[in-house]
Amino acid sequence: MPPPPAAPGQARAGHAHDAHERRLEAVLAGHRGDGRTAAKYLADEDAKVRAAALGALARCGELSAAHVRSALDDGAAEVRMRAAELAPPEIDLIALLGDPDASVVDAAAAALGERDWDPAPVPELCRIALDHDEPLCRESAVAALGAIAAGLGEAPAVTDAAQGARARAGHDDARARSLDVLLAAMADRPQIRRRALLGLHQFDDDRAVEAVRASLEDRDRQVRAVAGELLGVPVR
Numbered sequence: 669m670p671p672p673p674a675a676p677g678q679a680r681a682g683h684a685h686d687a688h689e690r691r692l693e694a695v696l697a698g699h700r701g702d703g704r705t706a707a708k709y710l711a712d713e714d715a716k717v718r719a720a721a722l723g724a725l726a727r728c729g730e731l732s733a734a735h736v737r738s739a740l741d742d743g744a745a746e747v748r749m750r751a752a753e754l755a756p757p758e759i760d761l762i763a764l765l766g767d768p769d770a771s772v773v774d775a776a777a778a779a780l781g782e783r784d785w786d787p788a789p790v791p792e793l794c795r796i797a798l799d800h801d802e803p804l805c806r807e808s809a810v811a812a813l814g815a816i817a818a819g820l821g822e823a824p825a826v827t828d829a830a831q832g833a834r835a836r837a838g839h840d841d842a843r844a845r846s847l848d849v850l851l852a853a854m855a856d857r858p859q860i861r862r863r864a865l866l867g868l869h870q871f872d873d874d875r876a877v878e879a880v881r882a883s884l885e886d887r888d889r890q891v892r893a894v895a896g897e898l899l900g901v902p903v904r
Contacts, residue, residue: 687714698724710735715744722747726754733759745769752776757783765792765809770802777805781812784819787842794849807860810853814867817846821870847871854879858888865891869898 690709694717697705706724709717722739725731736759739751745767752764752775764776777796780789789812796809820839846867853864865883868876883895884903896903 687712687717690714691717691720694720694724698727701728703728703730706730707735710739715742715746718742718744718747719750722750722754740764745772748772749775752779755779762789762792765789765796770800770805773800773802773805774808777808777812781808781815784815787816787820787838790816790842790845794845797849797853803857803860806853806856807863810850810856810860810863810867813846813849814863814870817843817850817867818870843871847873847876851875851879854883858886858891861886861888861891862894865894865898 690712691714694706694709694712697703697709703725706721706728707730709721709724712718712721718739722731722735725735731754733756736751736755739747740755740759740761742748742751748764748767748769749772752761752772755761761776761779764772765780767773767776773796777793780786780793783789793809793812793816797806797813800806800809820843850864850867850871853860854868856864861883865880868879871877880895880898883891884899884901886892886895892903
């Protein structure tokens with residue numbers, strides 16, 4: 669005689685348990701270097717399992733650009749966020765700065781900040797830093813702008829003189845935009861002001877220098893501490 673059907677609550681609990689087991693198997697596959705097992709979970713019905721599969725493939729060294737591009741179109745924010753974190757440099761992440769989920773925007777901004785040779789994301793990062801409703805997204809965008817501005821301070825690696833002049837002009841424009849937004853961010857929340865300070869300190873600009881010095885009198889103790897560390901002076 670077959671067993672009675674499980675109650676709805678029991679069925680949901682069992683399904684969650686199965687998903688946990690699959691996620692664990694995907695994670696372990698990454699540690700074992702078993703890319704074939706990890707890859708089969710990219711199409712799992714559970715978003716946590718799919719996200720774990722991406723990480724497992726990356727650990728195996730078998731995460732391809734095609735895997736990432738597919739995951740960036742996933743319906744689950746958790747998967748898009750993980751894909752942004754793992755995306756190689758050839759994957760364009762700028763469109764993700766318009767994602768409806770703040771966790772995805774945060775991850776994309778952080779990833780773009782690692783690409784400190786590329787001025788292309790600067791306009792969108794400026795928009796996020798100034799206008800996004802979620803403070804964590806503004807903070808990530810401010811941090812990214814500081815990192816990119818620092819990277820763009822180096823001379824472009826080109827051999828053609830005309831191309832080099834165009835690249836330099838693009839870099840200078842991106843740095844100027846970044847500077848304006850970092851200065852504006854000094855009116856935002858303390859954690860964002862701290863991020864902005866780190867970016868401003870690498871500008872040889874009177875406005876940036878004054879903003880860092882003025883932060884020694886900031887109302888937030890941690891902001892004052894960052895300014896003191898940057899300037900090498902004690903703070904109250």
